[in-house]
Amino acid sequence: MTSGRQVESARLRRALLIAGPTASGKSAVAVELARRFDATIVNADSMQVYRDLRVLTARPTPQEEKRAPHALFGVVDGAVNYSVGLWLTEAIGIAEQVFDEGRPVIFVGGSGLYFRALTDGLVETPAVPEAVRAAVREKSETRSTAALHEILKGFDPATAARLQPNDRQRVLRALEIFEASGASLAALQGVRVKPFFGSDEWAGLFLAPERAELDLAINARFDAMLRKGALEEIEALAGRRLAPALPVMRALGVPQLLAHLDGRMSLEDAAARAKLETRRYAKRQFTWARHQMKAFRWSKPVEAVEMGSLAIDGLVAGSPEL
Numbered sequence: 001m002t003s004g005r006q007v008e009s010a011r012l013r014r015a016l017l018i019a020g021p022t023a024s025g026k027s028a029v030a031v032e033l034a035r036r037f038d039a040t041i042v043n044a045d046s047m048q049v050y051r052d053l054r055v056l057t058a059r060p061t062p063q064e065e066k067r068a069p070h071a072l073f074g075v076v077d078g079a080v081n082y083s084v085g086l087w088l089t090e091a092i093g094i095a096e097q098v099f100d101e102g103r104p105v106i107f108v109g110g111s112g113l114y115f116r117a118l119t120d121g122l123v124e125t126p127a128v129p130e131a132v133r134a135a136v137r138e139k140s141e142t143r144s145t146a147a148l149h150e151i152l153k154g155f156d157p158a159t160a161a162r163l164q165p166n167d168r169q170r171v172l173r174a175l176e177i178f179e180a181s182g183a184s185l186a187a188l189q190g191v192r193v194k195p196f197f198g199s200d201e202w203a204g205l206f207l208a209p210e211r212a213e214l215d216l217a218i219n220a221r222f223d224a225m226l227r228k229g230a231l232e233e234i235e236a237l238a239g240r241r242l243a244p245a246l247p248v249m250r251a252l253g254v255p256q257l258l259a260h261l262d263g264r265m266s267l268e269d270a271a272a273r274a275k276l277e278t279r280r281y282a283k284r285q286f287t288w289a290r291h292q293m294k295a296f297r298w299s300k301p302v303e304a305v306e307m308g309s310l311a312i313d314g315l316v317a318g319s320p321e322l
Contacts, residue, residue, distance in 0.1 A: 044109030
């Protein structure tokens with residue numbers, strides 16, 4: 001059932017972007033709003049795209065997916081080095097189709113870069129041929145991340161200065177781009193693709209629970225994940241013997257549960273460490289939102305459905321309420 005406020009125009013480009021820290025209740029809010037406005041929910045979380053990790057990434061349940069149309073959840077194999085650029089291309093294609101049907105789109109997730117790509121545009125970097133990527137990854141296997149960071153300093157000191165010496169994925173990406181193009185990532189980042197949405201075509205909502213409440217929710221959710229089969233999920237992932245640098249291998253909880261399966265950590269210690277890392281990640285999500293998502297309206301989770309409804313109504317009328 002949809003509400004009487006369903007979008008009536010056949011070609012309105014209107015979207016609600018729901019962001020927030022992990023375990024803040026974004027999925028439930030998105031489903032309720034999608035039902036009210038006959039909207040499609042599009043995933044904007046860099047880990048929920050992977051089909052290998054339904055439980056550990058807290059993807060929407062099959063019951064939630066039946067209540068409203070969902071897109072880009074669990075569609076990418078863990079062996080794929082998925083990127084914000086690939087996501088943006090697919091997300092835009094889905095959004096255009098939904099807009100052609102006269103319906104709004106609700107983007108929901110915790111990846112700030114995905115939202116920024118939609119609203120601010122994406123820095124255009126050259127495509128890296130698979131052969132080049134494979135060669136760089138093969139050479140890097142016997143080198144530490146710190147050593148790779150030192151190599152990057154010689155090719156691209158400006159990018160190296162911006163990256164953490166332990167951020168293996170981004171360091172490798174910068175090396176791949178240099179190998180493929182002969183140019184530094186820093187030199188290439190002056191070109192930005194026009195954003196998909198104009199400022200009057202979207203509204204943003206950031207769910208902001210109290211920190212103590214969120215910490216409790218994070219801890220409880222990880223315990224629930226273990227009961228629902230997260231460890232078995234990681235056993236299956238480990239059996240694939242994927243490259244450690246792949247994004248799916250660095251998802252929250254994966255390194256700790258792999259350490260347990262390898263006998264390097266008790267399950268109790270692994271769970272405690274994973275909860276700590278998740279709480280730290282949530283803190284970084286708050287910090288990112290304060291500095292990088294200034295057009296988003298902050299909301300307590302209990303008020304989010306009503307605020308989101310006002311936002312979509314405002315967008316349809318041509319004057320966002322947020």
